[in-house]
Amino acid sequence: MKETRNFSSPILLSLLVVAVLGFLWSGDMAPTHWLPEAVASEVAAEEVATAESADSAQEFQLRPAPRPGREDYPDVGVSSRSIVWIIAQMHLFFGALVLAVPLFVLVIELLGRSTGDARYDDMAHEFMKISITAYSITALFGGTLALALFLLYPDLMAYLMQAFGAQMLVYAMLFFMESILLYIYYYGWDAMRYGNAKWVHISLGLLLNGVGATLMVMANSWATFMMAPSGVNEVGAVIGNIWEVMKGPLWNPINLHRFIANIAFGGAVVGAYAAYKCLAARTAEDRAHYDWMGYTSNFIAILAFLPLPFAGYWLMAEIYAYSQQMGITAMGGILAWLFIVQAVLIGTILMAGNYYLWSGMSRTEGSKRYQGMIKYIAVVLVICFLIWVTPHTLILTSGEIAALGGSHHHLLGPLGIMPAKNIAVNLMLIFTFLSFQIYRRSDKVATVSWEKAGNALMVAIYVVAIVNIIFAGVYYGYFTNT
Known part of the structure; x- marks a missing residue:
């Protein structure tokens, strides 16, 4: 029944x-x-x-769209x-x-x-x-x-x-x-x-x-x-x-x-x-x-x-293209702190996902060859997470503004804008994928003759991707009028 x-x-x-x-x-x-x-x-x-x-x-x-007033809505x-x-x-x-x-x-x-x-x-x-x-x-x-x-x-x-x-x-x-x-x-x-x-x-x-x-x-x-x-x-x-x-x-x-x-x-x-x-x-x-x-x-x-996140980038880009004011309201206006909360949640999900992958690796004997990489991945994730959640401005009193020498901190201010955050979140994604890859490879052994060349190629791909992300973010974000 x-x-x-x-x-x-x-x-x-x-x-x-x-x-x-x-x-x-x-x-x-x-x-x-x-x-x-x-x-x-x-x-x-x-x-x-x-x-x-x-x-x-x-x-x-x-018939035009209705324009109801406050009195037209039911009061519950x-x-x-x-x-x-x-x-x-x-x-x-x-x-x-x-x-x-x-x-x-x-x-x-x-x-x-x-x-x-x-x-x-x-x-x-x-x-x-x-x-x-x-x-x-x-x-x-x-x-x-x-x-x-x-x-x-x-x-x-x-x-x-x-x-x-x-x-x-x-x-x-x-x-x-x-x-x-x-x-x-x-x-x-x-x-x-x-x-x-x-x-x-x-x-x-x-x-x-x-x-x-x-x-x-x-x-x-x-x-x-x-x-x-x-x-x-x-x-x-x-x-x-x-x-x-x-x-x-x-x-x-x-x-x-x-x-x-x-x-x-x-x-x-x-x-x-x-x-x-x-x-x-x-x-x-x-x-x-x-x-x-x-x-x-x-x-x-x-x-x-x-x-x-790339689908999210596309969505926000289209929102800005349709109405820049809508995008500013969402990311820099009344809804800005929701984006800060979202950033914390995204970073938490990425770090939790990496921790799950590292824990799963520890159950296999083959994972020992990758254990030395985990601490470096963790350091990168933590640094990028801190950059990712750094706000550009805070609600400050006049005394706090005077103590800072302005509304923006001279060191943390540049980390609060999107170029730094784009670099941080993309690096987090790359290193999460690296954790995912070594997780999948931890219980496998390469048997092909071109093992060393293949590994060298993969390392080169990671290095080129990381350098490209940092260069593009810094150059186009801080030194060009975009």
Whole structure:
């Protein structure tokens, strides 16, 4: 009965979402130029019978964005923004897990099929158990978020319904489809485990990931439209088609950043699950299974985390290109301290990831040849971390400013601007990758004849990369007008 309840709740919720959006779509919120062609022709035949109705339809289609005042928002006694933020953040956490886990489950399942090793299949199946549990919670928070937005921000949601139109219904139907695919994929695992049925199961996994990725990019378009609207005129009236509304300047950067971040986050969460199960295991066999599961999870998380800052750089570059004021507000204005907190968290994640890699290496005999490198990597990481979190300015009193001789410290001031921070974070990424590489090589021995030449080439690549990062950061950051 427990599994039946898990199966039914997201299905019923998705049906409810379709019904609600269908009701909203049938009302005045739905612009006729996004209805299907056959329906639009009927509407045109019935409603645009006179010149007056045609003029009113044109006026509706070019309705400007609402400009509500404070009195137009419902007063619920607490901050509406805080309510929506908390619910949206929880929905995002669980949604990232639900979208990410099937991605690497599909890869692991393919590995099991190609190698014939049943351990891969068992591990992939257990990964999906985590995703299936999170899916019901994701649906619950998603429905709560939609309700909160319509109740607390009715003008905004009416405008978004006008701008995106039928895309909202498509999203609801895709959510319903993902619910069906997810449960068939998980509960049909054993029934489709062998023979040609396995390929049917793998195809279902591929389709599930395709639907999930589509849901993600559609939801991203709503967020980026609010940040950097496209397909509208200077007063916010919708003048473009649905593709022009969706494909704003920040859409693809957000898509890439969220896709990579979901994988890193999902890998870390299932790694934590595997660590708990390993500690709670009562047999050596179970302990070995969950230890391997944790190893695989952390491998996925670290591998996905390494390119994530570059996706973040692209996103912020596009934000500055769209609106320099928006970028300054985010990184140097009212939200600047959030970036300091984020910097601390990123540095902490990198150092924790390195520590995990070093601890994992210590279990193998071959790691002894790399032990001498660890202390130097640690020193570089700590120095770069300190530079990374150094603020450019502080809130100072007049006496403190006089004691410093200005608002910036003469030594620490230059470390608080982006050239120094770019150098620091890129060096942290390079040395994290170095830890990852020696972690992967610690239990292996090179047998090729060109071993020395290959190692020399790898050392040269690292040296050239480090010199290039430092030179480019110092020269273009401090000595050129950029």
